[in-house]
Amino acid sequence: xxxxxxxxxxxxSLVDPFGRTVDYLRLSVTDRCNLRCTYCMAEDMTFLPRxxxxxxxxxxxxxxxxxxxxxxxxxxxxxxxxxxxxxxxLVDAIAGLQxxxxxxxxxxxxxxxxxxxxLKDAGLxxxxxxxxxxxxxxxxxxxxxxxxxxxxxGVQAAKQARFNKLKLNAVILDGFNDDEVIDLARFxxxxxxxxxxxxxxxxxxxxxxxxxxxxxxxxxxREQLDSEFSLVDSVETTGGPSRxxxxxxxxxxxxxxxxxxxxxCESCNRVRMTAEGRLLLCLGNExxxxxxxxxxxxxxxxxxxxxxxxxxxxxxxxxxxxxPDKIDIVRFMNMTGG
Numbered sequence: 001x002x003x004x005x006x007x008x009x010x011x012x013s014l015v016d017p018f019g020r021t022v023d024y025l026r027l028s029v030t031d032r033c034n035l036r037c038t039y040c041m042a043e044d045m046t047f048l049p050r051x052x053x054x055x056x057x058x059x060x061x062x063x064x065x066x067x068x069x070x071x072x073x074x075x076x077x078x079x080x081x082x083x084x085x086x087x088x089x090l091v092d093a094i095a096g097l098q099x100x101x102x103x104x105x106x107x108x109x110x111x112x113x114x115x116x117x118x119l120k121d122a123g124l125x126x127x128x129x130x131x132x133x134x135x136x137x138x139x140x141x142x143x144x145x146x147x148x149x150x151x152x153x154g155v156q157a158a159k160q161a162r163f164n165k166l167k168l169n170a171v172i173l174d175g176f177n178d179d180e181v182i183d184l185a186r187f188x189x190x191x192x193x194x195x196x197x198x199x200x201x202x203x204x205x206x207x208x209x210x211x212x213x214x215x216x217x218x219x220x221x222r223e224q225l226d227s228e229f230s231l232v233d234s235v236e237t238t239g240g241p242s243r244x245x246x247x248x249x250x251x252x253x254x255x256x257x258x259x260x261x262x263x264x265c266e267s268c269n270r271v272r273m274t275a276e277g278r279l280l281l282c283l284g285n286e287x288x289x290x291x292x293x294x295x296x297x298x299x300x301x302x303x304x305x306x307x308x309x310x311x312x313x314x315x316x317x318x319x320x321x322x323x324p325d326k327i328d329i330v331r332f333m334n335m336t337g338g
Contacts, residue, residue: 013070014309016281016316023072024270029059029087031275033080035108035143052276056090058295062273063094065305072101075128079275082111088118095123106130106169110146112154116161127158128196130169133177134187142177159191167194167255174216181224189229189252194244196255197221218243218256225254265318279309281316289315 014022032047054062063074074094081087082105094103102125109129119127131151133139139148158166170177170184181197188195199218222245225231230248244253272280277292289312291305298304 014066014313016313018316018318020266020268020316021070022269022271022313022316023070024075025063025066025071025073026075026077026270026272027059027063028077028079028273028275029054029081029084029090030079032083033078033108034083034110035080035146048276052292054275054277054292054295056086056093058277058292059090060093061295061300061302061305062277062291063100064097065302065309067097067100068302069306069309070099072099074100074103076103076105077272078106080108080110081105082107082115088115088122091119091122091124095125102126102164104128107154108143108146109151109154109158113150113157116154116157116163120161120163125163126165126167127163128167128169129155129158130171131184132170132172133180134183135180138177138180155191165194166191167196169196169198171198172216172221178216178221178224181221182228185225185229185247185254188254189247189250192251194253194255196257198257218258222256229254268316271313271316279312281312287315287317288312 016022030053066074076087076091076094078084084090091103091105094100103123104126105119105124106128107130109131112127112129129151131139132142134148136148139146139151155166168184168188170181172178172181184197185195187193197218199216222231231245231254232248234244234246234253236244236246236253243258244255246253268282273291274280277290277295278288279291281287281289289308291308291312294305294308
């Protein structure tokens, strides 16, 4: 798949009504996944028909339009992005876009033993690897189908491929895995990785637990970590919502993603594209625009696509309002794009 040459394009800045510049796109390539994590989706999921999912060419065209509009970072998400057929070709095409600083990915790690080196060779800069438990039985319970040993093999393969940076993502649920916060951080430090601890968000109706009963704040997680590590506050950012602290005498950082207790909306620089082509302007709101119909009704019209993106951005809300007792957003995280 040939990458587009954008050298003649004049980057335009995407600025929302609140003066925030959007330079980060989270691009979902599939709503399907090879795990069934309890907080992410129902056990018996109905996935989108394949014809409703954007093609590789459409995904590349979306990425091209956003880069021409000034986006500097694209993260590929899902579902599980590595189960998308020809994902390596898509990484190669996006990584070749002139003006893009980096293409990254969030993955559950199950397919990294086979694919890490190919991803690195295609131009993927960094990887976020999800893990919510380092105990095999609990890992299987939280993911419903996951094999922790395979996950460990994936981490080792990613380390051997020498990505610019590897980061772990852990969603912490009170009473489920909050007793592993220190162990997860220690694993990250021992493997010279960063880690972000994420508060659970009320996206989609689930039956595995009551979200209001499993809420745990970033502040409480920070208290646990303070008892074990010497943490130094930092203003560093990687372009996403994590607020970081450095671990003294270590190359690792710990991030806190706090959509429930301390929302990060004032500095929001990102939008999401679902696998079916909905441009989501906020994780916690339903403001969106259907870009699939724009592309399929006007194939190859990049200027129209760009104008629609600019138009959509004017509806980006100021902030989200999450309530763990109330499910306003019925779409699951796998449909949103992690």
